Amino acid sequence: MxxxxxxxxxxxxxxxxxxxxxxxxxxxxxxxxxxxxxxxxxxxxxxxxxxxxxxxxxxxxxxxxxxxxxxxLVTRKIGYPPQPELGVGAIAEGGEPVFDHDLLDRLDLTEEDLAGTVEAERAELARRVRVYRGGRPLxxxxxxxxxxxxxxxxxxxxxxxxxxxxxxxxxxxxxxxxxxxxxxxxxxxxxxxxxxxxxxxxxxxxxxxxxxxxxxxxxxxxxxxxxxxxxxx
Incomplete structure (x- = not known):
């Protein structure tokens, strides 16, 4: 304890x-x-x-x-594509992606490399907003x-x-x-x-x-x- x-x-x-x-x-x-x-x-x-x-x-x-x-307030982790559980950033509804730039440097990645991953997470974020809030705004x-x-x-x-x-x-x-x-x-x-x-x-x-x-x-x-x-x- x-x-x-x-x-x-x-x-x-x-x-x-x-x-x-x-x-x-x-x-x-x-x-x-x-x-x-x-x-x-x-x-x-x-x-x-x-x-x-x-x-x-x-x-x-x-x-x-x-x-x-x-x-x-719906958020989504942005994962490292070969290892999605490793978060290299995140996005929240109404906001822009926020990246861990030190980790991106260690992985030799740029934000542009993650454009596809970000787009997929935006789609899942939008789905969850619809599921949790329907048509209500934040x-x-x-x-x-x-x-x-x-x-x-x-x-x-x-x-x-x-x-x-x-x-x-x-x-x-x-x-x-x-x-x-x-x-x-x-x-x-x-x-x-x-x-x-x-x-x-x-x-x-x-x-x-x-x-x-x-x-x-x-x-x-x-x-x-x-x-x-x-x-x-």
């Missing part, structure tokens, strides 16, 4: 790892976010794994008279405190793409919130967000899944079931 220290707006919280599941992680993360006193918060989940976390966060941040906004983040939520941070590629897609749309504050993250990735992403909030940043970080007892992969149907009746401005 490991322990972590999460940093919130007014202090720290001791966190016991691993989390039971993403829902428990979301409840802990929601408590950590309360001291930030967010104004008209909009919680944007990175599907699929960020959705059950974000549902709990939005429930904690909202009130009976004014629930927090909740929706998905809620307008302008002037609002926006919290981008995922179930964890490993390399941070998709989170970086998400933050860069939202920043130009004028949020009052832009936060990235995760239950667990690799320490170096959390430090790196502080350059992209106004705040990065993590319940725990364990030194022995290998993968997000190691910090959950139940880390079952979710389907599109799971995402829609979680969002049903809860997504909106």
């Amino acid at each position: 490991a322990f972590g220290i999460g940093k919130g707006g007014t202090g720290t919280m001791h966190v016991r790892l691993p989390f039971v599941d993403r829902a428990e992680a979301g409840r802990v993360l929601g408590e950590l976010l309360v001291p930030y006193d967010l104004e008209d918060p909009l919680v944007l989940a990175l599907p699929r794994g960020g959705v059950p976390v974000a549902v709990e966060v939005a429930g904690r941040l909202g009130g009976p008279d004014r629930p927090a906004g909740l929706d998905v 809620p307008d983040p302008a002037g609002r405190d926006v919290v981008v939520v995922d179930d964890g941070l490993a390399t941070g590629g998709t989170a970086r793409a998400a933050l860069r897609a939202i920043r130009p749309r004028g949020p009052a504050r832009l936060l990235l919130a995760v239950p667990v993250g690799a320490p170096e990735t959390v430090r790196m992403l502080r350059e992209e967000a106004d705040e990065v909030v993590a319940c725990a940043t364990p030194a022995a970080f290998r993968a997000v899944g190691q910090w959950y007892r139940d880390f079952e992969q979710l389907t599109d149907a799971d995402v829609n079931a979680l969002l049903e009746g809860r997504a909106g401005p």
